[in-house]
Amino acid sequence: MTAFLTPEQLAERTSAAVAAAVAAGRELGLTVTEPRLLHDLFSVVVHLEPAPVVARVPTVLPDSVTPDAVSRRQRSELDVTRWLAEQGVPVLPPSPLVPREPVQRDGFSITFWEYVAENHDKEPDYAANAESTATLHAALRDYPGQLTFLGAAEPHSLSAGLTQLEKSPDLISPQDLARARREWEALEPIASSQEQFQKAFPGIDLQPVHGDSPPANIFAATDGDRYADFELVSYGPVEWDLAALGPELEAAYNRGARRNGQRELDEDVLAFVNAVGMLRVIATLELVPKLPALADYLNPAVDQWRAGPSRR
Template sequence: MTDFVTPQHVAHRTSAAVDAAVGAGRDLGLTVTDATVLHDVFSVVVHLAPSPVVARIPTVLPHRESLDSLARRQRAELDVARWLTDQGTPVIPPSPLVPREPVQRDGFSMTFWQFVEEDRDKEPDYVANSESVADLHAAMRAYPGRLSFLSAADPQFIAESLALLEELPGLIGASELDRARREWQILEPLVRSRTAFEKAFPGIGLQPIHGDSPPANIFYGVERDLYSDFELVTLGPVEWDLAALGPVHESAYNRGAQRGGMRPLNEEVLSFVNAVGMLRAIATLTLTPQLPELVEYIKPAVDQWQTMPFAGGMAD
């Protein structure tokens, strides 16, 4: 049986990540005397004060994720964020005080970002955020770098997790796991193959997209709001960035798209990405040994998934 981490283990993991970031920052010439943890869930995010630099250190990862594969994703994120910054798009930029490269130290791979003061009094407005994502998509369309098709879905992680969940009793029921596996048999080919996707959804253009629910990844800065966390940047349909958010947020996005001269969301593609997104959420249950509170986060999504059409209607 897989052991779940204790609060003591989490505290040690966080401390080790902070120590690695402080050491790496000092090696890069930064003055660090008062490192402050700003966030600690899937990644430890630490302000390397008094330097205006924030390090982000992923700590909760699939077991198969290597430092090299993680660094490849981080490099793509840094490249996209730097390019968007150069175009004038409001994003949190990579720190200009260190080389724009992932840094590996003590078993961690980390990136460094410009420190931006947060407006802690501002309440999130995910509907307004969804409308603004159309502006982000318009900005990203011209990104010249190479991105993999729907890498944000991480099909290998889904496939392996659906097998692993049988060894993690209590996280999901047998009937639900059976449904997830049968859905994945239908959806997997369209996630793994751009050709198969384009055949199933002719005329749906693909472009660089954020990859990880950008309405939930807008940072409320004191001076202005900034797009952030492009860790899962990918090539895909714009619908992926609105997966699982529901009709109100979809309508808000469509308002932004209409204002910017972009196409509205396609209902069939939305059904597809919603179904894949739910399976990815179920797959994320395999990370609960590293982050036990995930069970409570994901349970509402599993309950919602059971009310949705099988495989997003792709089996009809």
């Protein structure tokens, strides 16, 4: 049987991440007397009060993701958000009080962000957020840095996750896992290669994309909405950012795209990114032992995938 972390072990991990963030912040010259935990799921996010700085510490990662890979991803996020902020795009920016690079401390890789007060009274409007995503894409088109093609799909990690799940039949049945592996065998060459993608979808332009469902990652600040959480920023089709969000939000995005003079979403590319995204959900089951509450988020999507037609 798979071993799951206990509540005590989860609390110890959170405490260790907070302690590492505080120590790293102090070493960088920040005054930290009352650290306040803001969020704790895949990452621990802590306000290093009274410094106007938020530390984010990834804590729940696939075994196949190396510390170097985490740092590379964080550097891309820091570079993109810094550049967007310089262009006047509303984002949660890196903190200007410390060097804009990941800091290694006690086995964690930590990034530091400007503290922005949240408007807790505002309910998310996902349709408006999806429409706004087209504006983000318009801004990202001019980003001059290099990004990995569909790095957000994490093809290597997805493959490794499916292999890891062979050891955990209590997380997914052998029959379901075999189906997932068949589907990934067909999709992996396209998800792993820009050349193969462009052969499969000729005429589809590529550009920098947020990578992690931007309509669900818009932060309601007291001074207005800001784009947030660019941890999976990548190079790819804009459809990736609308994966699995459904017809209503796709239509909202298309309204924004038409207003900006951009192309609308392509149905064939949407089908592809939806299929890859669903397999990422399956592979993420690997993380449930490290974060048992994750099962409540993943299992409904797995049930939906199981009830749908197999893609080969």
